[in-house]
Structures are given as structure tokens and as C-alpha cells.
Amino acid sequence: MTHPWKSSGDKRTIVFEYKPSDTILKYLNDMRDLINRAIINAYSMAKSNNNKLPSPIVLRKSLKNYYDNNIDYAKHHINPACRNAIAILRSYKKNNNGKLKIIKAKRLAMRIDSELIKMDNNKLRLTIRPNEYEYIDIVDKNRKYNEYSRYKISEVLLTDNKVCITFIIGSLNKPLINNNIIGFDLNFKTIDYTIIRDNQIVETNTIDTSDIAKTQRDYARKRTKIQRHIKNPEKRNRKLKESRHRQRNIIRDKLQKLTTKIVNDNSGKTFVFEDLTNIKKQGQKKKYKNNNEDSKASNKNNKSKRFRTDINTWPYRLFQRFIDYKSKNKTLYVNPEGTSSECPVCGGKLKHPIWKISECSNCGVTFNRDRLSSLSIAVRGLYLCGTPFTVSGSSSWYSMRNNYMYHPDHVIIENFNDCKKYVHNNA
Numbered sequence: 001m002t003h004p005w006k007s008s009g010d011k012r013t014i015v016f017e018y019k020p021s022d023t024i025l026k027y028l029n030d031m032r033d034l035i036n037r038a039i040i041n042a043y044s045m046a047k048s049n050n051n052k053l054p055s056p057i058v059l060r061k062s063l064k065n066y067y068d069n070n071i072d073y074a075k076h077h078i079n080p081a082c083r084n085a086i087a088i089l090r091s092y093k094k095n096n097n098g099k100l101k102i103i104k105a106k107r108l109a110m111r112i113d114s115e116l117i118k119m120d121n122n123k124l125r126l127t128i129r130p131n132e133y134e135y136i137d138i139v140d141k142n143r144k145y146n147e148y149s150r151y152k153i154s155e156v157l158l159t160d161n162k163v164c165i166t167f168i169i170g171s172l173n174k175p176l177i178n179n180n181i182i183g184f185d186l187n188f189k190t191i192d193y194t195i196i197r198d199n200q201i202v203e204t205n206t207i208d209t210s211d212i213a214k215t216q217r218d219y220a221r222k223r224t225k226i227q228r229h230i231k232n233p234e235k236r237n238r239k240l241k242e243s244r245h246r247q248r249n250i251i252r253d254k255l256q257k258l259t260t261k262i263v264n265d266n267s268g269k270t271f272v273f274e275d276l277t278n279i280k281k282q283g284q285k286k287k288y289k290n291n292n293e294d295s296k297a298s299n300k301n302n303k304s305k306r307f308r309t310d311i312n313t314w315p316y317r318l319f320q321r322f323i324d325y326k327s328k329n330k331t332l333y334v335n336p337e338g339t340s341s342e343c344p345v346c347g348g349k350l351k352h353p354i355w356k357i358s359e360c361s362n363c364g365v366t367f368n369r370d371r372l373s374s375l376s377i378a379v380r381g382l383y384l385c386g387t388p389f390t391v392s393g394s395s396s397w398y399s400m401r402n403n404y405m406y407h408p409d410h411v412i413i414e415n416f417n418d419c420k421k422y423v424h425n426n427a
Contacts, residue, residue, distance in 0.1 A: 016139035028108040038085035056082040174330040178385035183378025192370040200396040219247040259322035272381030274336035334380040
């Protein structure tokens with residue numbers, strides 16, 4: 001069961017500027033002081049619990065007496081204050097290798113729960129105290145405002161000069177097309193997909209995205225040169241910031257164009273992706289303090305630097321978000337475990353002599369690893385739709401089988417060790 005603070009569905013935000021009243025400015029100052037108090041409490045609780053941050057609910061309980069006796073605002077305002085405090089500490093901990101310290105909130109900014117907000121005649125009504133409200137005029141110049149305002153408000157971010165209103169447009173409202181599925185397998189240099197329509201495999205193909213990977217690596221090399229050759233700290237930081245900004249814009253532009261074309265070509269389909277929430281943990285280099293044999297063996301199992309760099313700059317989630325946003329149908333996310341190691345034809349164990357090859361120990365057939373993974377993802381999407389699909393029992397598998405076969409001329413060998421194995425096996 002999800003916590004009531006957490007809302008489900010897709011979210012869209014509109015932003016506009018405003019001039020705050022004296023009451024709102026005083027409210028923002030008081031809330032900043034409350035957040036700083038919550039940060040101190042959360043820090044002390046984490047230090048007594050092996051640096052583990054408490055949940056916002058636990059933090060709220062520790063602040064309740066202080067809030068009731070010292071803060072003269074509606075009771076609900078303590079909830080976003082606790083969430084803000086935990087978010088600040090969590091962000092610092094993530095960016096500083098697990099270290100914690102007391103961070104002081106300086107900006108006048110407050111996230112306000114939907115229970116304290118209401119739309120009233122093109123005005124935003126903020127509950128300060130019971131039966132005491134402040135009104136903010138909504139600037140509806142945003143072209144999406146009329147569309148988004150029909151949905152429920154998730155939260156409002158209020159600063160001393162801007163208002164950000166987030167709406168839950170609700171992915172649950174999107175239709176689910178259970179007889180027309182397209183499953184995607186996202187890789188560093190390719191995107192492979194399989195389309196299953198009316199329980200028949202109708203198409204499988206590969207989209208080349210090597211230009212995106214090349215852009216990522218080119219800008220990584222540029223930043224390395226900047227760090228080596230520019231000695232002035234201010235100039236070096238400015239150049240690094242410019243490089244990151246340009247890289248982000250180029251990648252977003254390429255993904256925007258690519259996803260728009262994909263959605264337009266597959267407008268009547270349900271898109272299925274792997275749930276890759278924790279995939280970037282594989283890009284974290286593990287360090288061991290003790291120099292025993294187990295530690296050395298574990299260090300050998302670390303991924304290569306090239307792999308870690310690729311996976312940490314891999315914009316898979318941005319691609320998924322663009323597709324989810326642009327598609328008129330619901331998007332599904334399936335469990336990624338076993339999509340590259342389990343044969344969707346017979347359920348046998350797959351082996352990978354090199355990266356692009358999948359050999360089934362049961363079928364004895366050599367497949368293209370990425371295309372076969374896209375088939376597994378599409379099949380799992382059908383199960384989520386309530387329409388199970390058995391590939392081995394379908395005549396479409398035999399007609400499309402050659403499209404999933406491994407072709408040596410098309411193989412991309414990712415590293416030197418795979419190259420040696422490939423040459424040895426084909427000598």
C-alpha cells in the first residue's frame with residue numbers, strides 16, 4: 001500500500017511569477033525556520049542510527065509537540081516541511097559519498113500539500129490557518145494550463161517570486177491496448193523492439209542510437225581536457241558548466257525527435273519497457289578497505305570504467321519519460337530480471353559467448369541477444385494486460401524466427417575480451 005503522501009499517475013507542472021503579500025512572506029520565513037529545525041532533528045536521529053535517515057513520518061512525530069506549541073499554522077503544514085528536510089539531507093548524502101552534516105535552508109521555498117490548496121475562480125487559495133486563506137492570481141498564459149487544470153493538484157511549490165503548480169494528469173486515465181503491444185529493449189547504442197498484434201509477432205527491428213552514445217563520450221573527453229589544461233578555477237568551472245549544458249541540450253533534442261517519430265509511427269499501441277529503477281547502481285565502483293583475498297576477488301568483479309561511465313550517462317529514463325508523455329495510451333513497465341537470460345521460446349537458460357549473442361541450452365539456437373530481449377519484454381507486457389501469449393505455440397514465431405537469429409556481419413563487439421573470444425571461436 002502506497003503512503004497517502006505519495007501520489008500515483010503522471011505529473012505536469014506550470015510555472016508563473018507573482019508578487020507575494022506580507023502574509024505569504026511571513027509564512028515562507030516561518031516555514032524555512034521549521035525546515036531548519038526539522039533538519040537538525042533528522043540529523044541527530046540519523047547519527048544515532050548508523051547514518052540512516054528517518055522517514056518523513058518518523059520525523060513528523062518527533063516534531064509534533066514543538067509544532068503544536070510554537071507554530072501557529074494549519075496542522076498539515078508540518079508534512080511538507082518534514083519531506084523537504086529529508087529531501088535536503090538525502091541529496092547531500094547522495095552527493096557526498098554517504099556523509100551527513102547539518103545543512104541550513106536559505107531559500108524562501110515551500111512545497112505545499114494538495115489538502116491546503118484549492119482552485120477558486122482562477123485564483124489559488126492557500127489555507128494559512130483554519131478558515132484563514134491567502135489568494136494568488138493564476139497567470140494562465142501557459143498554453144497547457146486549460147488542459148492540466150481539469151485534473152487534480154498534486155502539490156504547489158511556492159517561493160518568494162514564483163508559483164509552480166503540479167497536476168496529476170493520471171496515467172490510469174489512458175487506455176490500455178491489450179491486443180497491440182510494442183516491447184522495447186534499451187541499450188547503449190541500439191533500441192530493439194518487437195510488435196505483437198492479435199497474438200501474432202508482426203515486426204522486430206533495431207534503431208541505431210550510436211550518435212547519442214558518441215555525443216556523451218565526446219563531451220566527457222572535452223570535460224577531461226578542460227580539467228587538465230585550464231588552471232583558473234573560475235574559468236574551469238564555467239567551461240565545465242557550459243559543456244554539461246550543451247551536452248544536455250543536444251541529447252534532449254535528439255531524444256525529442258526520436259521519440260516523436262516512434263510515437264507517431266506507433267500511435268495505436270501500448271508501449272512496454274523494463275523497470276530499470278536501480279540499474280545505475282551497477283555503475284557504482286565498490287571499494288573495500290581490507291586487502292584480504294575475498295576483497296580482491298570482489299574488486300575483480302567490478303565493471304570496467306567504460307561500462308560505469310556509459311551506464312551513469314545512459315539517458316534511458318529520459319527516453320521512457322518522453323514516450324510516456326507523448327503516447328496517448330498507457331505505458332507498462334515490467335520486471336527486467338531474466339529478459340536476457342531466459343529463452344521466451346522454450347524457457348531454457350541462455351548463455352552469452354559474446355555480448356550480442358544468446359545461445360539457448362535447450363533449443364540450441366543462436367539468437368540476437370537484444371532483439372530476443374525485446375520479445376521477452378513484449379510477452380511480459382501481454383501478461384500484465386491479462387492476455388498471456390505463448391510464443392512456441394504461435395505460427396508467427398516460425399515466420400519471424402529468422403529476424404531474431406544472430407548474424408555475424410551485424411555484431412558489435414563491445415570490448416577486447418569479447419573480441420578475443422569471437423576470433424578464437426571463428427578461427
